Amino acid sequence: MLLEEEEKLKKIALKLRALIINSIYSAKSGHPGSSLSCLDVLLYLYKNVLVDCKNLSNVCRDRFVLSKGHAAPALYAVLAELNFFSFSELQNLRKIGHFLQGHPNMHLTKGVDMSSGSLGQGASVACGMALGLKLSGAKSRVFCMLGDGELQEGQVFEAFCFAAHKKLSNLCFIIDNNNLQIDGKIEDVAGFNNIKEKLEAFSLNVLEINGHDFAQMEEAFNYFKKSEKPVAIVAKTVKGKGISFMENKAEWHGKSLNDEEYLKAIGELK
Secondary structure, eight states: OOHHHHHHHHHHHHHHHHHHHHHHHHHTOOOHHHHHHHHHHHHHIIIIIOTTTTOTTOTTSOEEEESSGGGHHHHHHHHHHTTSSOGGGGGGTTOTTOSOOSSOOTTTSTTOOSOOOSTTHHHHHHHHHHHHHHHHTOOOOEEEEEETGGGGSHHHHHHHHHHHHTTOTTEEEEEEEOSEETTEEHHHHHOOOOHHHHHHHTTOEEEEEETTOHHHHHHHHHHHHHOSSOEEEEEEOOTTTTOTTTTTOGGGSSOOOOHHHHHHHHHHHO
């Protein structure tokens, strides 16, 4: 990746982080930690990977499923960056009667391919999308982002089995591996570790990357293009990335900021 392109993405990501904080502060509720950890991957995915994602009438375009639907503020910020709607709409996050709800709704929000929120279901939906596209002869691909805590859902592993068995080479799972969930560290909550080895046991091609390094993302998604099996990219991230008092703190999984915290966060992002 060219240094100039990487620096441009970093500047956009910084702007979007501020917009995420603004929207959650305005809503007085939301999930800042989870949104900030996955933002960089979402930004790169939409800017550099998804084919024809803005042409919603094209049945052969690539699809994206945000299985960890509570990170909707990050998805909304990226969709605004791509002009699906204006940046000013982000201030209406979680407002009654508005289309930017706490979890993505495909019937309300332009650019959302799948309604999500109940953890564990996104992987199964992505499998169905990928199989349908494959059977239709389309060259489209499906990308599905899951949280590492979400992997504790049994339905997710059933989906991994299905993806491998059906040889869904057009399917890429992305794991936002920030090592924290609402109740604490993933290994403390459910003894969950060795994610790469677990995924490889399901016959997926698995890569581990720094989920805040755009050059590593480029290599991983290029690998997916050539893979003959479903791919899982384990993106190691920092919960609350970019804001010092939020980073690696489980308590910022799902709460808004008070006035003092908001001013400090925006100050750091500037």
